[in-house]
Amino acid sequence: MSKVKILVVEDEMVIADNICLILEDLGYEVLEPAINYEEALETIEAERPDMAILDIQLGGKKDGVDLAWTIKEQYDFPFIFLTSNADAGTIERVKKLSPPAYLVKPFKKDDLYTSVEIALHNYAESKGSKKSIDEDLLIKDAIFVKEKNLFHKIKLxxxxxxxxxxxxxxxxxxxxxxxxxxxxxxxxxxxxxxxxxxxxxxxxxxxxxxxxxxxxxxxxxxxxxxxxxxxxxxxxxxxxxx
Missing domain, CATH: 2.40.50.1020 (LytTr DNA-binding domain)
Structure with a gap:
């Protein structure tokens, strides 16, 4: 049984490193953070994460919303939006994605843990996948089994x-x-x-x-x-x- 693998996409490295440290402390497997759309896609192709945490505002021509659409249409795994302030136009773009969970800056360790849990559950429900076994989820090619309040992955x-x-x-x-x-x-x-x-x-x-x-x-x-x-x-x- 392996840990849930998470990719953090955040262009402020201090924030990205902080998120990664918290996720590791919670018991998740954390990939090297990406700072923009292109880096994120390279990591997704190479590492195949189970989930991503996406800052909406990213440096470059494409932002976190663009990346979320690419994940949803081409890779199909859950993601969490990370944001502090966003204009009305960006919020409208985000709403169309029906994201599994949000994380608002500044956040606490418990907020991050809760967002990951909610994202897994909401993603499964959005795919028409009911909770298969109490608190354990069958999503795509793996069972996510809850042990000691943390999801672990068993690949089918x-x-x-x-x-x-x-x-x-x-x-x-x-x-x-x-x-x-x-x-x-x-x-x-x-x-x-x-x-x-x-x-x-x-x-x-x-x-x-x-x-x-x-x-x-x-x-x-x-x-x-x-x-x-x-x-x-x-x-x-x-x-x-x-």
Missing amino acids: ENIRYLKSDHVYIEVYTTDGQKHLIRGSLTDFSERLPKNFYRTHRSFTINVDHMDAINSAYVMIDGEQIPIGKNYRDDLLKKIRVE
Whole structure:
């Protein structure tokens, strides 16, 4: 499980460094801050952040609102606007973006933490993604799991399989870890990509990590995952096993 990766775009380096220090103290992974539109795009392309904090007023021809439109249309991840004062025209431009959260200067540590939390939730809702499992969110290619009041990221590609455990779901990952999240395996499995297949009422597998299969079980990294009779025919058909 990795930390939520955040990019700060702010042309006043003292403010940018302060934001980065606070985010690191809160437990997030923080990228090297960008000071303008062009630098921000280079970092986004190279690092693929999970979220960005954008100052509206940036040096250069394009400002934070322009950058937000590019993120929304080309990269599709949540962002927070950082601002102190803005004219009516800028506010109108911002409103059209329906940003997941705002952060107003000057701000406190708790304000920053709250804005990040709200941005993740609001972004998920804007995409029609309901809260999948209590305080955990399924967004694009990852599960954002809340542990000790902070979201952490489990990339879907790193999940080997999931197992139902009463009102919880056990998530087994490629690094040998097991993460426990609250929710229904049935509801959650319906929201996963096509490479996740239900093999049993208690198991869902990531077929990309499947090593072998027969009529009774699937092998993943030396572990036998059972195949229930109600799922066998559909599973074998999906993975084109005759």
